[in-house]
Amino acid sequence: MVTIWDVAKDSKVSKSTVSLVINNSDAVKMETKLRVLESIKKLGYVPNMAARELQTKVKNILGMVFLVNESAQKSHSFHSITETLFYDTFSGISSQLKDTDYGLLSERFSAVNQTSLPSLIKNNRVDGVFIIGGLFSEAFIKQLQERKIPAVLAGRYFPGIDSVAPDVHHAIYTGAKYLLENGHRNIAFINGPEQMQVAQQKLEGFEKALQETSETVMDKAVVHTDYTGTAGYQAMKQIWESGKRPDAILAASDGIAVGAMRYLYEQNVRIPDDISIMGYEQSIISEHAIPALTTMNISKEQMGEEACKMLLRRIETPNAEIVNHTVETSLVIRDSVRKR
Amino acid sequence: MVTIWDVAKDSKVSKSTVSLVINNSDAVKMETKLRVLESIKKLGYVPNMAARELQTKVKNILGMVFLVNESAQKSHSFHSITETLFYDTFSGISSQLKDTDYGLLSERFSAVNQTSLPSLIKNNRVDGVFIIGGLFSEAFIKQLQERKIPAVLAGRYFPGIDSVAPDVHHAIYTGAKYLLENGHRNIAFINGPEQMQVAQQKLEGFEKALQETSETVMDKAVVHTDYTGTAGYQAMKQIWESGKRPDAILAASDGIAVGAMRYLYEQNVRIPDDISIMGYEQSIISEHAIPALTTMNISKEQMGEEACKMLLRRIETPNAEIVNHTVETSLVIRDSVRKR
DNA sequence: CTGAAAGCGCTTACAG
DNA sequence: CTGAAAGCGCTTACAG
Known part of the structure; x- marks a missing residue:
């Protein structure tokens, strides 16, 4: 292994000087610096991180x-x-x-x-x-x-x-707003686990959007579940079997959304013709869903x-x-x- | 920072002995070992990786x-x-x-x-x-x-x-075989980029399965494209517009499969009722596809x-x-x- | 602007 | 079974 010492010898300076060059100190004469750099390149010197860390305490x-x-x-x-x-x-x-x-x-x-x-x-x-x-x-x-x-x-x-x-609150608010702007008044919100703080923020975002609509919202449903495909499927099933027929679904995750889509597909409900659906997260599955899922990009x-x-x-x-x-x-x- | 030296002092042995204990040497009397271990725990000693590496050259x-x-x-x-x-x-x-x-x-x-x-x-x-x-x-x-x-x-x-x-060859072979066993005789294979070696192996796997079928295969189509959703979409479109009506699609990636599904969806072709489709990779998108995509798990x-x-x-x-x-x-x- | 020297925290022959 | 000593490859005051 080539060390700082080999470089020093090769360029006829001390180890200290080589070290200064490596660390880009400007206390080295340009001429010397160039010579050292030359040797470094010639010998293929690579600083030993461990040795450096031992001194400086920074691990990089x-x-x-x-x-x-x-x-x-x-x-x-x-x-x-x-x-x-x-x-x-x-x-x-x-x-x-x-x-x-x-x-x-x-x-x-x-x-x-x-x-x-x-x-x-x-x-x-x-x-x-x-x-x-x-x-x-x-x-x-x-x-x-x-x-x-x-x-x-x-x-x-x-x-x-x-x-x-x-900004979870704002993201869901925006999503709900978009649904509202598209004329949907009967929205089911499939939210995440109730005890999670995030789910609470999402709920508030959803409610806020509804409240800002001058026309009255005809109906809404809020159900809590896990952020998974299976959970979304079950939640959608529950809504459907309870007799509710929302005209739009707002899902708290793309996973939930896709799960819900699967259930609707099985019921021969067409998206977006019969029902609109909106995801949250902009994950790979939203892009590949059929139809491609409108969603919130959380960057x-x-x-x-x-x-x-x-x-x-x-x-x-x-x-x-x-x-x-x-x-x-x-x-x-x-x-x-x-x-x- | 607590070092090997602190431990040595605390347990009244030399640094060498502490080092031996740390490295699980059996050349240390049990009694001493226990005492050292005690000190280590008491002082919350954690070996300095950099110092160790400087000696041993292993970075872990x-x-x-x-x-x-x-x-x-x-x-x-x-x-x-x-x-x-x-x-x-x-x-x-x-x-x-x-x-x-x-x-x-x-x-x-x-x-x-x-x-x-x-x-x-x-x-x-x-x-x-x-x-x-x-x-x-x-x-x-x-x-x-x-x-x-x-x-x-x-x-x-x-x-x-x-x-x-x-085993790419075998995987695609298995997939094609499965399609054949399900009675499909008119299979379109949407393969990866022709110049890639893997695509060649896939093609061979596909051909092999076809050859092993005693009944003659009525028709087949092989097209090469990228491993992406858009590419799959385009390839499917090309097949469709050329007038071919395969009864099954074998895709060289889940991405391709989902892209093809998207096109078929737009053409109001139902999967699997009108046409069967099979992916390759077992990626997250195959599990979340609608309908869920039959695919090859490449582990x-x-x-x-x-x-x-x-x-x-x-x-x-x-x-x-x-x-x-x-x-x-x-x-x-x-x-x-x-x-x- | 450059060099000699100490030291970072370990491991590893080597004695005893 | 345990300790003293050298050394791993650097950086960093400190002299000059």
């Missing part, structure tokens, strides 16, 4: 903790809710890290039922960490804070810690980018004020909603 | 290079082919790494048009590397080999280097697991013989194929 590695369910079910079955959050956020972070020296270390971790920390953090392998997804408990966050490791949450807000999350990739900027900032200035960032959402109009 | 980090298209398009649009390969392989590798000390460093990299290596490798940050996906050139593999870094390919075979890949997660075992083995014994592993594929029967 960020951690990405992807929160998953304890029950390690098949990653993308019809029952799954993880969908493409991981990949999208990863892409966002990656693109932001492209021109830095940081590497990205990833770990799947279940943070709901346990108070321990990901080994990434426990073993001190990262300078800072992204927590992806909402599947964490308060205890987990407390642990994280005690560790005093720079961290930012991506996907869910939590007080007292940096976070980036979509997961952008969330990753933003999270990355925030973490880098936090590492630089550990005591800066906590920031809770909200990411823009937008309507993605495709083929599942029709004017009534 | 594996790299995962995810091959992407140069044209950095939206990660999961209807035009995308990456789909869930990344996440599935990652899951497989992760589960295999769970009980080891290895961390997993990831990087997106475009390896088709350039001969440089991922920075993961260039900067010497990993002990070994997974190359995920088939989007690499021969030059890339050469570079990799010159580096002499332990590496295994996941998703595509290449001579002279460890690899895990599905991406298992591929990740296998790749992981292979890489670990390769790191242990660098000179062992090259192995090219083939992973089992299986038919996933859902709702898009009907007996004729």
Whole structure:
């Protein structure tokens, strides 16, 4: 292995000088610098990260903790809710890290039922960490804070810690509004699990949109379920069998939406001819649904980018004020909603 | 930060002894060992990876290079082919790494048009590397080999280097066979890009199945296209407009299948009543398609697991013989194929 | 502007 | 079974 010492010898300077050159110090005469750079290239020298870290304490590695369910079910079955959050956020972070020296270390971790920390953090392998997804408990966050490791949450807000999350309330509001604008007055809202804070925000967004409509809404139905295809299917079935005939469905996730579409398909109800449907998340399945699903884009990739900027900032200035960032959402109009 | 020295002081032994304990040497008296372990727990000592690496040269980090298209398009649009390969392989590798000390460093990299290596490798940050996906050139593999870094390919075979890949030929053969068994005799095969080796294997698998049928196949159509939804849509359109009316479609990817389904949907052709369709890959979109898509499971997660075992083995014994592993594929029967 | 020296926190022969 | 010592490849004051 070629070391700083080999470079020093080759360019006839001391190790110190080589080090200064590597670290782009301007305290080196241009002539010397060039000579050293020459040797570096000639010898194919690559700095040893471990040696550097031992001195500087900076690892140049960020951690990405992807929160998953304890029950390690098949990653993308019809029952799954993880969908493409991981990949999208990863892409966002990656693109932001492209021109830095940081590497990205990833770990799947279940943070709901346990108070321990990901080994990434426990073993001190990262300078800072992204927590992806909402599947964490308060205890987990407390642990994280005690560790005093720079961290930012991506996907869910939590007080007292940096976070980036979509404006859930506004997103659902926008979706509902769109349905209303298209003449739908009998809307069924298939929401997420009632006990989750996010579901509450979604409900409020939905209600707000309805209230702003001057014409009275004829009917509405709100049902709570999981964010999965199967759950959406069951919820739709329940609505249908209860005799309700909404003219539009607002789903709290693309998974739910597609599940509902499946049920309607089986009942020979045509979308959007007989009923309009609107998803939430802009995941891969919304784009590939038939008909293509109109949905809300919650900018997961952008969330990753933003999270990355925030973490880098936090590492630089550990005591800066906590920031809770909200990411823009937008309507993605495709083929599942029709004017009534 | 608490170091080995603090532990040594606390348990009244030398640093050497503490080091031996940490590394599970059996050359330490049980009594001493216990005392040291006690101190470690008490002080919350965590070994400094950098210092260890500086000595041992092992980083305990594996790299995962995810091959992407140069044209950095939206990660999961209807035009995308990456789909869930990344996440599935990652899951497989992760589960295999769970009980080891290895961390997993990831990087997106475009390896088709350039001969440089991922920075993961260039900067010497990993002990070994997974190359995920088939989007690499021969030059890339050469570079990799010159580096002499332990590496295994996941998703595509290449001579002279460890690899895990599905048995493409057999998978498509099985799919075609299934269509045949269901009485279909007029099958259109929408294959991947003609110049890709994989597409060639797929074609052979398809042809083989047809040849084995004693009854003569009435008609068949083979068209080549990209592995995307839009490409599948266009290919189906082309077939349809040419006047062909196959009774079954065999698609070389779930993306293609769903694209074709979209076109058929627009033509008011019912699946599977009027036409059967079969995908390939068992990606998230096949499970969520309406009707749910019958497809071939190419065991991406298992591929990740296998790749992981292979890489670990390769790191242990660098000179062992090259192995090219083939992973089992299986038919996933859902709702898009009907007996004729 | 450049060099000598100390030290980061470990591991690993080598003595005893 | 345990300790003293060297050394891994860097960075960083400190001299000059």
